[in-house]
Amino acid sequence: MKAALRPEAAAEMIPENAVLLVGGFMGTGSPHRLIEAIRLRGTRGLTVICNDLCTPEKGVGKLVASGQVSRAIVSHIGLNPLAQKKMIAGDMEIELVPQGTLVERIRAAGYGLGGVLTATGLGTPVEDGKQIVEVDGKRFLLERPIHGDFALLACHHADYAGNLGYLLTAHNFNPIMALAATTVIAEAEHIVPVGMIPPDAVKTPGVLVDHLLGTGPC
Amino acid sequence: MLDAKEIIARRVAREIRPGTLVNLGIGLPSFVANHVPEEIGVFFQAENGVIGLGARPPEGMAEPSLTDAGGGFVTAVPGAASIDSAMSFGLIRGGHLDMTVLGGLQVDEKGHLANWMVPGKMVPGMGGAMDLVAGARSVVVAMLHTAKGEPKILPECTLPLTAERRVDLIVTELAVIRPTDAGLELLERGPEVSVEQILAATAARLIVKDDIPEMQLD
Numbered sequence: 001m002k003a004a005l006r007p008e009a010a011a012e013m014i015p016e017n018a019v020l021l022v023g024g025f026m027g028t029g030s031p032h033r034l035i036e037a038i039r040l041r042g043t044r045g046l047t048v049i050c051n052d053l054c055t056p057e058k059g060v061g062k063l064v065a066s067g068q069v070s071r072a073i074v075s076h077i078g079l080n081p082l083a084q085k086k087m088i089a090g091d092m093e094i095e096l097v098p099q100g101t102l103v104e105r106i107r108a109a110g111y112g113l114g115g116v117l118t119a120t121g122l123g124t125p126v127e128d129g130k131q132i133v134e135v136d137g138k139r140f141l142l143e144r145p146i147h148g149d150f151a152l153l154a155c156h157h158a159d160y161a162g163n164l165g166y167l168l169t170a171h172n173f174n175p176i177m178a179l180a181a182t183t184v185i186a187e188a189e190h191i192v193p194v195g196m197i198p199p200d201a202v203k204t205p206g207v208l209v210d211h212l213l214g215t216g217p218c
Numbered sequence: 219m220l221d222a223k224e225i226i227a228r229r230v231a232r233e234i235r236p237g238t239l240v241n242l243g244i245g246l247p248s249f250v251a252n253h254v255p256e257e258i259g260v261f262f263q264a265e266n267g268v269i270g271l272g273a274r275p276p277e278g279m280a281e282p283s284l285t286d287a288g289g290g291f292v293t294a295v296p297g298a299a300s301i302d303s304a305m306s307f308g309l310i311r312g313g314h315l316d317m318t319v320l321g322g323l324q325v326d327e328k329g330h331l332a333n334w335m336v337p338g339k340m341v342p343g344m345g346g347a348m349d350l351v352a353g354a355r356s357v358v359v360a361m362l363h364t365a366k367g368e369p370k371i372l373p374e375c376t377l378p379l380t381a382e383r384r385v386d387l388i389v390t391e392l393a394v395i396r397p398t399d400a401g402l403e404l405l406e407r408g409p410e411v412s413v414e415q416i417l418a419a420t421a422a423r424l425i426v427k428d429d430i431p432e433m434q435l436d
Contacts, residue, residue: 025266025303026289028282051266051303052343078342079289087341096341099265100307100349107304120311120352123330123382126344156283168294169267170283171302203302 001160001194002206004214007037010185013211014038014150017045017070021106021148021177025051026079027059029170031154031187034213039063045070049106049146051099051173052076053083064092073146075099098126101143103176109145110179116143151181155204158188159197162206171203178204187213220435222362222391225408228253228435230319230360230389234260238316239309241265241350244288247319247360253436261297263315265306265346270298287346310346311353318354320347322361322388324375327422329384329397331359332377344380351381363390369421371395371402392416394433401425406433 011034014020024030030050038046039062048069053076054061061080063069071093077083086092097105104116117140121127131142153174156167164186166174178184186209220228223246231253234240241263242248251271254260262271264286271286272293280291294300301309309315324332331351334344351357364370371388388395393416394406403425407413413430 025287026285028266028285028289052345074343076343076345078345084341088338096343098344098348099303099346100311100353103303103307118311118352120349120381122352123379124344124348125378126348166300166302167283168281168300169264169285171267171300173303175302176304 002162002209002212004191005185005211006214007033008041010034010211010213011037011041011043013183014043016043017047018043019047019149020049021151021181022048022050022060023153023172023174023177024054024059025169025172027054029154029166029172029174030054030059031152031213032059034152034185034187035060035062039066039068042066042068044068047071047073049073049148051102053080055079056082073097073102075102101126103173105143105146106173106180107176109147110176113145115145117141118143146180148177148181149183151177151184153178153184153186153204155186155188157190157192157197158186158209158212159192159194159206161194162186162209162212163197163202164188164204164206164209165197165201166203175204178208183210184208185211185213188215191215220409223249225391225435226360226389229394229433230358232434232436233358233387234258234317236260239263239269239314241310241315241318241354243318243320243347244286245321247321248288250319250360261295263306263309264292265310267301267303267306268294268298269301270295272298307346307349310349313353313355315350315354317356317358318350319358319360320350322359322370324370324372324377325359325385325388326372326375327401329402330375330382331357331380331385332375333380335378337378347380351383351385357383357385358387358389359385360389363392363419369419372421373423392419395424403427404430406431408433409435
């Protein structure tokens, strides 16, 4: 059984310069209470790995706006003009990665693979500095795994054992990131007793989850 | 008289075959769905995690965990499936996606597409575009023929490419163009558009065979 963490206690676990994998796609499926707790604590020098940087008012975009993110690895920053400005001015290091490559690099770390071979990015600036590998006459880019110190996940429901289930398009990167970080913290909308989630409906097994964010006062 | 985007959306819709899986980019390409009859059984994928994307929900009925790749609230059609990002991009990169329709900043004589950044000015990021162009079975570019009067179909792209793969079709309000080994072949004219008008608005060399028919629109 997992203990329920208060958001402030979860934020306290995250040191300066930590590498965070954060679930969500334009804020859908992002752990909003956790992000707000990190913002309030003011932890700096963070590396954020997420599908996108959302908007300056929402999701991980709030941590960009508060100046707590020094580096980001993301596929899209189009709706965060502040991040674009910081990138062009050189105030923030942003590595733009094709979305499919991003999820596969995270998956590679989580599944113990040494990297991913993909045709995505060939002939584009994405291939700069990367090894090209030929397999059966086809060219591929070698893309390296991405591992995090923390994975910050959002889900629809969890049980006391930390088993997680997701709703509709709020899955996105969450089930993949659950395998790719040293410490995994999940923020659920509902926490239910063990036994209420049928085994076949468990999308992320509780053995991967280190901490659950409490749903109410705790 | 139809406006330019309406012409493009209607013409692209005619390319969509019954029973296929199709990914529409955000912006102009997303309008194509309005012209695809429900009864032909097409599933639209949104790469953030749904196969079977539906229309916007009725007022007040939005579900926060059911969004499209632009972050907007959507519905899902009967038979829809929700998937995580690894599955979503597995569909795209693994050759399971029949067609993608994407916007474009530039296309060149080799059929190369540039649609993800303007160095120093606009760096939205590639999102899923590079994966889509590299992996979809068919790539259709849906874009206005010119930008502020300047041609977007050029001898060679000056912006960073999205992929090294040649796109399959370019649809604008003025023309339908197919990139081939020999170059860009003009297939159709827009409504009440002359071949001379198309040539004047195109910087790339176009292959024009005898009679160029006017595009059919539903």
